[in-house]
Amino acid sequence: MRVLLINPFYPISETPSPPLGLAYLAGALEAAGMAVKVLDCVVSPFSDDLLSSLLEEFKPDLAGATAVTMTVDHALTVLERIKALDPGIPTVLGGPHATFCAADILASFPQVDAVVRGEGERSLVALAHAVDARSPWNRVPGIAFREKDRVVTTDLPPLADLNELPPPARHGIPLGRYRALGMxxxxxxxxxxxxxxxxxxxxxxxxxxxxxxxxxxxxxxxxxxxxxxxxxxxxxxxxxxxxxxxxxxxxxxxxxxxxxxxxxxxxxxxxxxxxxxxxxxxxxxxxxxxxxxxxxxxxxxxxxxxxxxxxxxxxxxxxxxxxxxxxxxxxxxxxxxxxxxxxxxxxxxxxxxxxxxxxxxxxxxxxxxxxxxxxxxxxxxxxxxxxxxxxxxxxxxxxxxxxxxxxxxxxxxxxxxxxxxxxxxxxxxxxMGLTDEKEAWPLTRLEHTVVIYDMMMKRLIENRGFWPVDASDDDPGQPGEELPAERLIQRATEDLDHPAQRIRAAIEFAVTENYLEVTETSGWVRWSWVEGFVR
CATH class of the missing domain: 3.20.20.70 (Aldolase class I)
Structure with missing residues (x-):
């Protein structure tokens, strides 16, 4: 059983954190023996092409999105695109907005097959089991779903002992990107x-x-x-x-x-x-x-x-x-x-x-x-x-x-x-040279964040952060280890609408802090965001 979890777009100005609710859902699903993939649209841009590739590669049996009120429109858009690409994938929406608007959502948005109400870990696991077994959903607790021309609602009281919950599975979430943004x-x-x-x-x-x-x-x-x-x-x-x-x-x-x-x-x-x-x-x-x-x-x-x-x-x-x-x-x-x-x-x-x-x-x-x-x-x-x-x-x-x-x-x-x-x-x-590093840091960090976020949303690392080891282009830089960073800085300067000095400072900061790393494999130099989860 494979479950795709979706974190809809949320503006960087709202200081988003890595999605804790999705991490708890992923942990519960993995503890039940299921494979989980997270599509995080906060720190990566959403597109039909990327979604299509993800569906083809992961082949989810169930797709679920979480949303608060201001993000529900994008969550619905992503679920709509999933249905357009593969109508056979059951879809579910959760979070506070869906919990209190379940009937309206199910009546108005055919791309949503079910709503998880309230705390979602046990309900989503039960729903995934029901989808896998092709069993009726009316035995799944804590959800709402369409049955013919009516909405069926089932109840589930809050979990009495939180220590029964599996720990949040953050290893599937792009934590390194949030870290790079200073969130x-x-x-x-x-x-x-x-x-x-x-x-x-x-x-x-x-x-x-x-x-x-x-x-x-x-x-x-x-x-x-x-x-x-x-x-x-x-x-x-x-x-x-x-x-x-x-x-x-x-x-x-x-x-x-x-x-x-x-x-x-x-x-x-x-x-x-x-x-x-x-x-x-x-x-x-x-x-x-x-x-x-x-x-x-x-x-x-x-x-x-x-x-x-x-x-x-x-x-x-x-x-x-x-x-x-x-x-x-x-x-x-x-x-x-x-x-x-x-x-x-x-x-x-x-x-x-x-x-x-x-x-x-x-x-x-x-x-x-x-x-x-x-x-x-x-x-x-x-x-x-x-x-x-x-x-x-x-x-x-x-x-x-x-x-x-x-x-x-x-x-x-x-x-x-x-x-x-x-x-x-x-x-x-x-x-004027009147600040020390501590006084200047709020502004400097904000400038780094703006550049790094732009790099993420324009997929600069994925699209431009690689080249053959023996490439003989005209990128500036010194021979040796400094060259990959110099090439990346030049390409970022070409693609991003920020002052060159600010782009250089942000990339050098990201490299120094281990937010970005460079590897050389199979004759290619490749930059990537450091995403690894340390257990």
Whole structure:
């Protein structure tokens, strides 16, 4: 049984991580004895020709795509192309958007044969077995599918013990490309969320009961990821600090092993204490992101956040005192938002900034499955668009009675401009020779990332990164080991629309950091991205 898993396109501006959900699915499928191939459209361009070659080579018996709301259109496009190339391949769509839009998707998109709902590992394995055995799908738990003229839905409660899950199979994912782009790698230590925020689907997606992984297994995974050369691990739990015993157990295991790794996490402001934060810092935590959402006490009550501004201030200060960088996230355009509540949020953000805590703004995206979208008549809110590609939370797709979408857009745009001004200042100082490497690094790394990403999406290495050993072309370079890099730099300069000096710096950086490697086999010099997974 062969299963193709698809990670749809996701913009680099959103700082994508290697697809953890697909890695867990791949691990479950491989543990069941199945062969898995991952098509990652985030770090490689999608095309019909590449897809056709992949289908011909791998010959999948089942194809599945994951998607969040803003990526569902591309996931549907890829599945549509699979059906066009080979109508006999059963297709499945999973992820939060598909979970809460299963009936609509099955009614509107014939390229989707089934939807996996909620946590997908057990459901996808069961579906793959059913496809292999040609048995009825109504015995597969946790899916939705068409049966004649109706949609059949089956249920599956969340897995009680996360330690029963096979480890994520990251060896099939192009981790080296994410590493080359400077993206963090994500992992989880728990699943579940007991809170009822009206703008979030977390509780419905993974259950209200929080389930925890064995801290020893957690730290073993962190150690494996560190050996890959990732400079940052993101603990993507909704509530890493909610269970103090679990949090401290993970931190103590890190310290007992002497593991030196930087990591970040998410937390609620009402779940952090000095003892916990001190242990997290000693264990390598550098940043904690807090969803504060609003600077208005009235709004916090309305969205059922269950926190106070005083708790937020205290959490920020505790982080700063313990040497952890706190980051506060706010959502504009929540139900009932007015010019006054908006001003309170901006003022509170400035207060935190003056304390030394960073903050950022997003705009409400009423995702399918949220209480806001499902009970829209209850809230003072108008949805302006159902173009899912616009649900990236950086531009308004909602209007409240008191705040126009243009007002919210202007706040986010100004925040983006402030970031651009900060980078421009670094650039000016760097040009005058006034920066050291550390100060210049945010801009320099961004420049490297832009060039490297362009190389990936134009398939420069695959199309132009090889030549005969005895080629006598006019490429510049010195004899010996430097020549392959010089030839690659010249070809990149010909193909990419970036300054030559910036291209050279990015490629030299990629070679030095072992993101790119060159080999000589069968009379050919070949460059390739370093993709290997270190076990």
């Amino acid at each position: 963090p790698v994500s992992m989880t230590t728990s699943r579940g969320c007991p809170f009822k925020c009206i703008f979030c689907v977390g509780r419905k997606m993974v259950g209200a009961k929080v389930r925890y992984r064995d801290p020893v297994r957690v730290v073993e995974e962190m150690a494996a990821l560190s050996r890959l050369g990732f400079h940052q691990i993101n603990l993507a739990d909704d509530l890493f600090t909610a269970n103090r015993d679990h949090c401290l157990a993970v931190c103590n295991e890190i310290m007992e092993r002497g593991l030196k790794v930087n990591w970040t996490s998410f937390a609620r402001v009402d779940t952090v204490a000095r003892q916990t934060l001190e242990a997290m810092r000693r264990a390598g935590c550098t940043t904690i992101s807090f969803g504060i959402e609003s600077g208005s006490p009235e709004m916090l009550k309305r969205i059922k956040k269950g926190i106070t501004l005083e708790q937020a201030r205290k959490a920020m200060q505790l982080c700063l005192d313990c040497g952890i960088e706190p980051h506060a996230s706010f959502i504009l355009g929540l139900p009932g938002e007015t010019s006054e509540t908006l001003r309170q949020t901006l003022d509170f953000g400035e207060t935190l900034q003056n304390m030394g805590a960073n903050h950022g703004f997003h705009i409400l995206a009423p995702f399918p499955g949220t209480d806001i979208r499902e009970r829209l008549e209850k809230y003072d809110l108008q949805i302006l668009s159902d173009d899912w590609r616009e649900y990236h939370a950086n531009r308004a797709v909602v209007r409240t009675a008191g705040v126009a979408p243009e007002t919210m857009d202007a706040i986010v745009i100004e925040s983006e401009k402030e970031f651009d001004r900060w980078l421009a200042k670094i650039g000016r100082r760097r040009a």
